[in-house]
Amino acid sequence: MGNKRYNKSVSILSIEDKKRRKREIIISVVIVAVVALLTLIENRIVHFGADIPVSNTILMFILININLLLLILLIFLVFRNLVKLLYDRKRKVMGTKLRTRLVVAFIALSLLPTIVLFFFSINFITTSIEFWFKVPVEQALENSLDVGRSVYRHSEENSRFFMERISYQITSKHLLNPKNIKALSHYIQIVQREFNFNAVEIYADNAARITFALDSEMEDKPLDVISADNLQKEIPPNGVRAISERIPTGELVRTIGIIPFGSRSADARAFIVLAKLIPPNLVKKMSSISRGFEEYQQIKLLKNPIQATYYITLSIVALLVVFCSVWFGFYLAKTITIPIKVLAEGIRRVKEGDLSVNIAMVADDEIGSLVDSFNKMTRDLRIGRDQLELSARLLREQNIEIEKRRQYMEIVLKNVSAGVITLDAGGFISTINKSAEKMLNLEPENILQKSYKTLLSGQLLELAEGVINNLKSSQHDATELPLKLTIDGRPMSFSMHVNALKDDSGKHMGMVMVFDDLTELEKAQRMVAWREVARRIAHEVKNPLTPISLSAQRLKRKYSEQVKEPVFDECTQIIIDHVELIRNLVDEFSSFARFPTADPKPCELAPIIEETLALYKEGNPHIHFDFNVTDDIPPLNLDRQQIKQAMINLVDNAIGSIRNDGRIVISLSHDPILKNVRVEVADNGVGISDEGKTRLFEPYFSTKKAGMGLGLTIVSTIIADHNGMIRVQDNKPKGAKFVIELPV
Amino acid sequence: MNRKSLALAIAIIFCVYSLAFAQKAVLSNIIVTNTRDDLLVYLNVEGAFTPKMKKAILSGVPATFSFYISFYQVRSFWFDHKIKDIEVSNTIKYNNLKEDFVVKRSWEKSGPQVTQSFDEAKKLMTDIDSLKIVPLKQLVKGRHYQLRAKAELSKVTLPFYLHYVLFFVSLWDFETDLYTIDFIY
Numbered sequence: 001m002g003n004k005r006y007n008k009s010v011s012i013l014s015i016e017d018k019k020r021r022k023r024e025i026i027i028s029v030v031i032v033a034v035v036a037l038l039t040l041i042e043n044r045i046v047h048f049g050a051d052i053p054v055s056n057t058i059l060m061f062i063l064i065n066i067n068l069l070l071l072i073l074l075i076f077l078v079f080r081n082l083v084k085l086l087y088d089r090k091r092k093v094m095g096t097k098l099r100t101r102l103v104v105a106f107i108a109l110s111l112l113p114t115i116v117l118f119f120f121s122i123n124f125i126t127t128s129i130e131f132w133f134k135v136p137v138e139q140a141l142e143n144s145l146d147v148g149r150s151v152y153r154h155s156e157e158n159s160r161f162f163m164e165r166i167s168y169q170i171t172s173k174h175l176l177n178p179k180n181i182k183a184l185s186h187y188i189q190i191v192q193r194e195f196n197f198n199a200v201e202i203y204a205d206n207a208a209r210i211t212f213a214l215d216s217e218m219e220d221k222p223l224d225v226i227s228a229d230n231l232q233k234e235i236p237p238n239g240v241r242a243i244s245e246r247i248p249t250g251e252l253v254r255t256i257g258i259i260p261f262g263s264r265s266a267d268a269r270a271f272i273v274l275a276k277l278i279p280p281n282l283v284k285k286m287s288s289i290s291r292g293f294e295e296y297q298q299i300k301l302l303k304n305p306i307q308a309t310y311y312i313t314l315s316i317v318a319l320l321v322v323f324c325s326v327w328f329g330f331y332l333a334k335t336i337t338i339p340i341k342v343l344a345e346g347i348r349r350v351k352e353g354d355l356s357v358n359i360a361m362v363a364d365d366e367i368g369s370l371v372d373s374f375n376k377m378t379r380d381l382r383i384g385r386d387q388l389e390l391s392a393r394l395l396r397e398q399n400i401e402i403e404k405r406r407q408y409m410e411i412v413l414k415n416v417s418a419g420v421i422t423l424d425a426g427g428f429i430s431t432i433n434k435s436a437e438k439m440l441n442l443e444p445e446n447i448l449q450k451s452y453k454t455l456l457s458g459q460l461l462e463l464a465e466g467v468i469n470n471l472k473s474s475q476h477d478a479t480e481l482p483l484k485l486t487i488d489g490r491p492m493s494f495s496m497h498v499n500a501l502k503d504d505s506g507k508h509m510g511m512v513m514v515f516d517d518l519t520e521l522e523k524a525q526r527m528v529a530w531r532e533v534a535r536r537i538a539h540e541v542k543n544p545l546t547p548i549s550l551s552a553q554r555l556k557r558k559y560s561e562q563v564k565e566p567v568f569d570e571c572t573q574i575i576i577d578h579v580e581l582i583r584n585l586v587d588e589f590s591s592f593a594r595f596p597t598a599d600p601k602p603c604e605l606a607p608i609i610e611e612t613l614a615l616y617k618e619g620n621p622h623i624h625f626d627f628n629v630t631d632d633i634p635p636l637n638l639d640r641q642q643i644k645q646a647m648i649n650l651v652d653n654a655i656g657s658i659r660n661d662g663r664i665v666i667s668l669s670h671d672p673i674l675k676n677v678r679v680e681v682a683d684n685g686v687g688i689s690d691e692g693k694t695r696l697f698e699p700y701f702s703t704k705k706a707g708m709g710l711g712l713t714i715v716s717t718i719i720a721d722h723n724g725m726i727r728v729q730d731n732k733p734k735g736a737k738f739v740i741e742l743p744v
Numbered sequence: 745m746n747r748k749s750l751a752l753a754i755a756i757i758f759c760v761y762s763l764a765f766a767q768k769a770v771l772s773n774i775i776v777t778n779t780r781d782d783l784l785v786y787l788n789v790e791g792a793f794t795p796k797m798k799k800a801i802l803s804g805v806p807a808t809f810s811f812y813i814s815f816y817q818v819r820s821f822w823f824d825h826k827i828k829d830i831e832v833s834n835t836i837k838y839n840n841l842k843e844d845f846v847v848k849r850s851w852e853k854s855g856p857q858v859t860q861s862f863d864e865a866k867k868l869m870t871d872i873d874s875l876k877i878v879p880l881k882q883l884v885k886g887r888h889y890q891l892r893a894k895a896e897l898s899k900v901t902l903p904f905y906l907h908y909v910l911f912f913v914s915l916w917d918f919e920t921d922l923y924t925i926d927f928i929y
Binding site for chain 1: 799800802803804805839840841842843854858
């Protein structure tokens with residue numbers, strides 16, 4: 001697995017490496033191509049002139065290329081950022097609006113002064129250039145040049161004037177005649193002196209110099225012969241042509257004319273050349289004027305290119321400023337928006353619940369302090385959340401513990417034999433345990449969250465209010481009282497403990513009632529007490545009965561004859577009878593007191609009941625006996641004799657309650673779930689009052705005039721000895737019903 | 745439009761642009777002839793002078809036409825053998841004081857020629873007359889020879905070293921194609 005991952009990472013790296021290399025190659029190729037293209041364009045456009053060294057040319061090319069590359073790079077960066085900004089705006093990326101605003105602000109801020117400065121500079125340059133080439137300057141230069149020109153012109157005109165006369169004299173005096181050469185030379189010298197020429201020369205028509213005359217200034221300087229070409233060149237219509245040459249002492253202007261004056265070169269008999277030396281300082285000044293005018297003209301020629309160059313340079317600088325400002329705008333926007341973006345991202349993560357966000361310090365300005373505050377806030381939140389989590393965990397654990405305890409308490413309450421009912425401070429029943437439900441035969445949903453005032457009525461309500469008031473008024477928090485209730489027709493006896501619940505501050509929180517079912521206990525106690533009474537009575541009463549009876553019989557035997565009083569016999573007989581009666585009574589007590597313990601053996605219950613009924617059916621024709629038995633009655637462990645006794649007592653009791661015609665129904669059924677057999681003896685006789693029901697099974701309680709009231713006590717004892725249970729209910733609509741439950 | 749076509753379009757625009765800058769000058773009337781002793785060449789440049797150039801010359805800017813003439817013996821299976829390489833120049837300068845043109849022809853022994861006519865000066869500038877190439881004795885009868893000629897305007901120097909500043913400014917500019925004349929002696 002790890003190996004695979006390693007391979008994957010290697011392959012990813014190599015892909016990235018390849019991409020990087022590819023990018024580098026592309027960049028190199030692009031740069032080379034751009035440089036080549038730029039060089040080509042520059043080569044075509046720019047000419048440095050031949051007198052600039054090659055090294056300088058190369059240097060210039062390199063500098064221009066670098067400049068252009070930087071400019072292109074700047075433009076590329078700016079446009080890339082602009083495109084990116086537009087794209088981001090479209091995608092509504094965080095921070096684009098701020099970036100746009102900043103960039104726009106920077107562009108606006110930079111454009112305004114740049115444009116103002118640009119147009120001001122353009123205007124300034126244009127005005128300056130216009131000022132340089134203002135007409136007065138040119139006019140002055142032209143005038144100066146004209147002055148210079150006039151010097152030459154004057155010289156030429158002067159020469160022409162004299163030349164015309166000289167030519168006339170030479171022609172008229174036939175001085176060109178070879179034999180008059182001397183005279184010609186003489187004439188020339190005179191002319192030179194008279195007309196103050198620096199040199200006067202005469203050339204033959206074949207361009208050979210015939211003679212010449214020089215002034216003192218020119219005497220020691222060589223004077224070159226004018227070439228035939230020069231001489232024979234066409235003479236302009238004004239008849240003279242001037243050539244000039246520089247000599248150490250100035251510029252020698254030689255004016256060539258033809259003899260006869262004004263004729264064509266082809267018709268020339270001779271050429272006359274008049275030379276005038278222009279002083280060096282004048283030459284210098286004139287050439288300076290000429291040069292100045294020339295330079296002015298050239299500059300004028302370059303006016304537009306210079307202007308264009310200035311415009312281009314200014315435009316480039318302006319663009320550079322604009323691009324720089326745009327780029328700076330981007331940069332500044334980035335420095336502001338990136339921390340904000342990071343901050344927003346952090347806030348988003350915090351919002352999603354990730355408190356581990358920690359933003360690295362991005363700046364040392366206000367945004368930096370904001371980031372610092374954010375980090376502090378997330379840290380505090382994190383710590384707070386941790387503490388909360390800890391508290392929540394502890395709380396959860398405590399809750400679990402409390403729940404466990406509650407469940408434990410509930411289980412304890414559920415399984416405790418005593419009934420427990422709690423009331424809150426307002427007297428509303430808040431809890432009731434299973435034992436209480438069972439004892440009182442209540443459904444919790446009918447009583448929970450209900451006030452005792454609505455649930456109780458009559459004597460019970462009075463009793464309850466009395467208890468509560470007693471608890472509230474007295475210093476004691478607990479009270480105990482016996483309570484006798486008839487539940488579903490069953491008399492029950494409870495011992496109730498009522499405890500007031502108070503919190504630490506002594507505030508009343510409600511009360512808890514704990515009550516124990518003492519019905520059976522009381523019954524057993526009464527039984528024991530009665531048995532003790534019966535035993536004592538039997539013992540104490542039976543002993544004197546025999547002497548009483550013997551004494552009475554003896555009295556009767558001895559004194560009956562003597563007395564001869566029927567009263568005496570009657571009385572003694574009564575004594576004997578009643579003693580017998582008392583003996584029977586005592587025997588009954590004695591049998592109750594010495595009632596043998598049961599000896600249960602497996603036997604069928606149904607035949608016992610049938611046998612019992614058979615005893616009574618004949619003697620009670622007015623009573624209808626019914627015996628309902630189901631088929632699934634299992635054999636039970638019973639003391640047959642005792643059970644039969646019990647059944648006889650019950651049936652006898654039932655018959656006794658029926659005044660005239662009646663109906664006695666005995667039902668025998670089996671409950672496999674409760675694992676018991678149920679015998680119900682129901683009659684439609686007079687029934688039993690509620691008070692009677694509570695004391696029914698006590699000895700010496702009878703509703704009949706005859707009898708000791710021990711019948712049902714014996715039944716109860718027999719059933720109890722068989723681990724069974726007997727209770728009495730009202731038989732609806734009339735009569736009583738005894739229910740016996742015997743365990744299987 | 746994809747990137748390739750855009751690049752191509754830009755390249756074409758640049759080429760056309762640069763072509764438009766160069767004025768078209770041609771060499772004409774190239775005649776190779778001989779005297780008793782020497783091989784001579786006659787030629788002239790046409791379309792070299794433009795109004796702008798005339799203006800510049802009249803403003804006193806000196807202009808020089810350079811002529812590059814090479815003479816080769818053509819060889820069938822080998823590089824041609826260069827017999828002679830000649831570079832001559834004609835320079836014109838206007839003298840505004842005397843209102844004449846001074847033309848210096850480097851290949852003429854006589855001094856500079858002065859003329860007041862611009863047409864004459866132009867003719868003097870553009871024409872090469874009877875320029876000696878090689879003595880005939882250097883040539884071999886029946887051999888194949890070739891003369892290659894080219895003219896260009898050079899040595900234009902702006903005043904005040906402005907050419908250092910105004911790289912983008914060119915008053916004029918021409919360079920003729922290389923013309924060749926083949927002949928068998």
